[in-house]
Amino acid sequence: MNATEIRLASRPHGVPTLENFEIADVEIPVPGEGQILVRNQVLSVDPYMRGRMSSAKSYAEPYEVGKVMHGGAVGEVLESTVDDFQPGDIVLHGLGWRSHAVVDAKHAVKVDPEAAPITAYLGVLGMTGLTAYAGLLDVAEFKEGDTVFVSGAAGAVGSVVGQLAKLKGAKRVIGSAGTDEKVKWLTDELGFDAAFNYKDAPVAEQLRAAAPEGIDVYFDNVGGEHLEAAIDSINLHGRMAICGMISVYNNTEPAAAPRNLASIIAKRFTMRGMLVGDHFALQPQFVKEVAPLVASGELKYSETIVDGIRNAPQAFLDLLGGANTGKMLVRV
Ligand code: NDP
Incomplete structure (x- = not known):
């Protein structure tokens, strides 16, 4: 019992509350063929997730009640069944809202923790x-x-x-x-x-x-x-x-x-x-242009980081309420 995940407990009517979330302690999952086990270090909470908590059809699938939510995350590879990823690699992927994620290797992207703080890959460079x-x-x-x-x-x-x-x-x-x-x-x-x-x-x-x-x-x-x-x-x-x-x-x-x-x-x-x-084709041009501006300090950024995965639901509610300056993140 040493992994934690946040599930959607119920769909909000109006402003969401903590009752809409369930915090569950579970076994650390085991990666299968073509998968990696990632220990998430930082999770993104974003306004679009409010839409996914509702059942209304939109551009992103609704979260399922009773199931773990997902979103952007960066973490360290603990185990890998594929050659492209090794334990210790730092990856960006879409299975946030949990401490440990089993990710299909094809849906993970390696990021360089030396080039920028890992949090930047979910915000200013993400x-x-x-x-x-x-x-x-x-x-x-x-x-x-x-x-x-x-x-x-x-x-x-x-x-x-x-x-x-x-x-x-x-x-x-x-x-x-x-x-x-x-x-x-x-x-x-x-x-x-x-x-x-x-x-x-x-x-x-x-x-x-x-x-x-x-x-x-x-x-x-x-x-x-x-x-x-x-x-x-x-x-x-x-x-x-x-x-x-x-x-x-x-x-x-x-x-x-x-x-x-x-x-x-x-x-x-x-x-x-x-x-x-619709604009992912711009990603290389964006990184080429913006990463140096961030590194030189010409483009400044701020992050509001909440500690502890159990505080992720509150961090999300606080984001909607405006508690953040710059990117709202949760450190696992
Ligand atoms: P922010 O970091 O801007 O956080 C949300 C902010 O919204 C809060 O800090 C708060 O700041 C403000 N806010 C909340 N309620 C209200 C309100 N009633 N009126 C005015 N401001 C309010 O989030 P993001 O930068 O991640 O996202 C910004 C917007 O961009 C969101 O609407 C999001 O859905 C959208 N988005 C769209 C994408 C797309 O592909 N179309 C992709 C990413 C984001 P304050 O203190 O100023 O009220």
Whole structure:
């Protein structure tokens, strides 16, 4: 009895609670042919997991009630039945939410713990970093001189979006976040030109003040009031990458459409939904470009790391509540 796993105990109705999770102690699993046994060291908790806790069909399969959940993880190979992996290798894979994972070798990727801290492979150099890169450059078609607004700006994706835009010659970068400390971090540490606390006053009002000449690009992590504010401020032929809508993930009824969407006609702006999985071809280019920026400190990142796998459910709830700055992770 020396492995631990987190199972979905029940589907949440509205905001999830600890009762929706079950922590189970189990035997360490044994790898079969073509598999490796990994001792997970760090696990990712991500907003998309909220969707997978529901039964509604979406781009990712719902988690099964009573079964262990999964998500990104990095860990050390303990046993291997394949030549490509040796004990001691550090691998990235998709069987998080557990202390020990038996992973099909074809679904594991070796990472270099010397090149970057292992946590970075789940954040700034991993899925959330790629989301920022692909969303800004490919989906929103960012170009030099653009004024960019990003919501959820102090989170894993948003903090990279804003810095990349600055590094690539944005005229002005504006971010919104939910605490004054996060706002200060954006302007004082990450180099955002302006930032505001969306809880202080109506978003549209604060965005108009921060971007008096309007915005050319909106990177949406939040939806709802933020999206309406962005529509209000977007310039002619502006571009929106719709990456996330965390403000509606706990809704029990469909969210209302942006009330001012009709202005899409006069302003001829574009809104494009995105899924990072469609952009994996950009991964090598992303790593080549962003890894040196991270190593040199030109692109900064923050991680909020919670200790102990038994605290993973609480870490996930805290992520939805905004307790994280940068990437939320769990150290096993
Ligand atoms: P974050 O690190 O940004 O964490 C989530 C943050 O959302 C919290 O820290 C909180 O910050 C903010 N938040 C929570 N509730 C609200 C609310 N009601 N209104 C405004 N902000 C809120 O997570 P990620 O960077 O991992 O993800 C950011 C977004 O990108 C999410 O919507 C996620 O679903 C999406 N995503 C989409 C992908 C895709 O392929 N389309 C891939 C990866 C992520 P605060 O204190 O500022 O409120």
